[in-house]
Amino acid sequence: MAGPATVTMSATLAADEALARRRRAGEQVITMTSGEIGLPVHPVLRRVLAESAGQNAYGPVAGGSALREAAAGYWRRRGLDTDPGLVVAGPGSKPLLFALLLAIGGDTVVPVPGWVSYAAQARLAGGQPIGVPIRPGEGGVPDPVALREVVTRARAAGRDPRCVVVTVPDNPTGTVAHDGTLRELGEAARELGLVIVSDEIYGDLVFDAAAPAVSPARFAPERTVTTTGLTKNLALGGWRTGVARLPANDLGRDLRTALVGVASQIWSSPAAPVQSAAAYAFSEPSELTAHLGASRRLHEAVIRAVAGRLVAAGALLAPVRATCYLYPDLEPLRARIARRHDVHTGDGLTRLLLDRYGIGVLPASAFGERAEPLRLRLATSRLYGDTDEQRWAALAADDPPSLPWIRSVVDRIEEVVADLAGPADPYPR
């Protein structure tokens, strides 16, 4: 049995660390690599964590009942009836996703483009990722028509796909799949006998409150496992806390048993003091709902400002509906970028942006696409300030892009994209 010699470090985390080193060395860099949310911890959560500092018992592997009940309430308020006994908490939704892939076994269908770790996790769990393209403008969900074809072909070739991972809303594209597509996905998964693992970590970061993201658990409740956490909505990535919701049937109960078995052998239980704070957060008290609302407005204002500059400079971009991610395609600028910089791929463009301009982004190849397209993923979640004072001011601002420390970054991005392509050809063919 071969070792995991092919496991490379998470592209987002690796790029983050490289940028942090450059910043410490005194360089001016703009960090748009990982979607770490550059906002402060809300004081009430700091207080609950501090008050829970005496908690040192492991508690149940699946997490304590307070956290599981709070998470069940969170899902119920979003239209998904949830049994706390079918909730499993873990040290982040990332380990829960990995443990789910181990518990389900076999190969894993992933969207292309898709979050950097799905394919790596599928391999670490002993299977293989099987990529299926998204529909244009509907990131995170494999096109259900293509899904049927690819899975049928994979099975004929002796592979064993057992689940499909979806991201609703999506990282890397900042889009949200349409309800109709999710319904089709549910039908395809049912026909194909696939479990749907729905990563909904961005569920609360949809900009239009009148059109919230819909979970595939609405359309295929019998086979959908949902995961979320507090990393994105409350900027608690460094606290490492996540929850999974399993279907209320034999499949769900069997998966829970396997998931808790894996969790017991790999991580024992989520950190106890963090659990208490997470339980409080999932109960959604008004001060946190207000804080989340302010965060969402800030994300939207800044991402729209950056998106506007990119589109004005000639990039192609699907309408962004959620998250803090942009996935522009600079194909219209290909000839000019090639002439000016001898750069012909997304990977090359990413290196150029870092080396020449000090801007950290990720190429489409980090998300399972080929290296050639001039597609990049930009995370705008760390443009809100370098200090807590600036970040609180950004949260409170009526027009965050007008704050000097945000405006200067947005202007710099515009300037760089302009310089990247050089002046437009005065005599286009």
Place this chain on the structure above:
Amino acid sequence: MAGPATVTMSATLAADEALARRRRAGEQVITMTSGEIGLPVHPVLRRVLAESAGQNAYGPVAGGSALREAAAGYWRRRGLDTDPGLVVAGPGSKPLLFALLLAIGGDTVVPVPGWVSYAAQARLAGGQPIGVPIRPGEGGVPDPVALREVVTRARAAGRDPRCVVVTVPDNPTGTVAHDGTLRELGEAARELGLVIVSDEIYGDLVFDAAAPAVSPARFAPERTVTTTGLTKNLALGGWRTGVARLPANDLGRDLRTALVGVASQIWSSPAAPVQSAAAYAFSEPSELTAHLGASRRLHEAVIRAVAGRLVAAGALLAPVRATCYLYPDLEPLRARIARRHDVHTGDGLTRLLLDRYGIGVLPASAFGERAEPLRLRLATSRLYGDTDEQRWAALAADDPPSLPWIRSVVDRIEEVVADLAGPADPYPR
């Protein structure tokens, strides 16, 4: 590729949860299942965690430099020169051990008896456990002579053992392998080309300060990975924090790269607020050294009291030198237990102790041994009291077993072992 249908829940954690349910239902139970340390968090650690509650960034996958430097200092003070760049922190030493097995690949040699999760982790990582018996009274370390034979035979049969896991000091036996055995182990591992993964989570719980446990890294520094954490010495199991130390050579650097790659895909980083508290703890300030000393004296006093009663009742027991575990063999009482209870195996004896007497222990089979021997593992680490007040009093006591809440449990254990066997045969053959 088959799913992990065989992953069962960690025996210790499963038994803990079963006992917690009985206790909540109002039953009187004595919990000697897992080695969770039933002692309070030291106030200074509570304070540092509370002060760190504003930290929400992921930070480096391997843990921040403050924690890695503190851990390096911890090892240096124990005679192991350590480069902080070759330290990797994680959410517990358990996930680090799992990630190491994934990073190393192949099959894994484990001691028999050995901690419940090594074999399960080896399987989850895609390999198989290969059991090698310990030498009597030297738990945690596969007999180096048997190791050579078993590994040679396994390779001839097409298996691919690449590492050997050792536990120094040992869980489940509470013993410590002799230096000579560790030296032999290092030589055997060198000949066989095996990595040594040395789980030293109990390193600070050796009772005789004049004879501390020695790491195999002393004898085979070029191939030994050492892991530890704060779960046992400072009772911080529920905080989930651990560290690994890699060899200062190409093997160590390659393993670090693979380990950080796996960590980046499974857990991202250790929880940030906990990292700060762990960094403080690994710096070993005097108040925590004193607290650890008091804890160690308490562990020793209680474990010796329980051991004395077991031996007086006729159990066989290797001299306990460390930890809070006893691994008695009730073979001398087999005929009497069989006659009185129709119980003939360690598994049956474990059930009898729980059902008839409300005492939770684990059978030898949970540690990779056969079900037949009447060997049990008893953890004495939760006999110190039910309240923080009792636990602080136990830590401060000159003679902890004379405290009423500890004495009553020790007396009850004696009474149960006597009742288990019934009166001694008046006419022994």
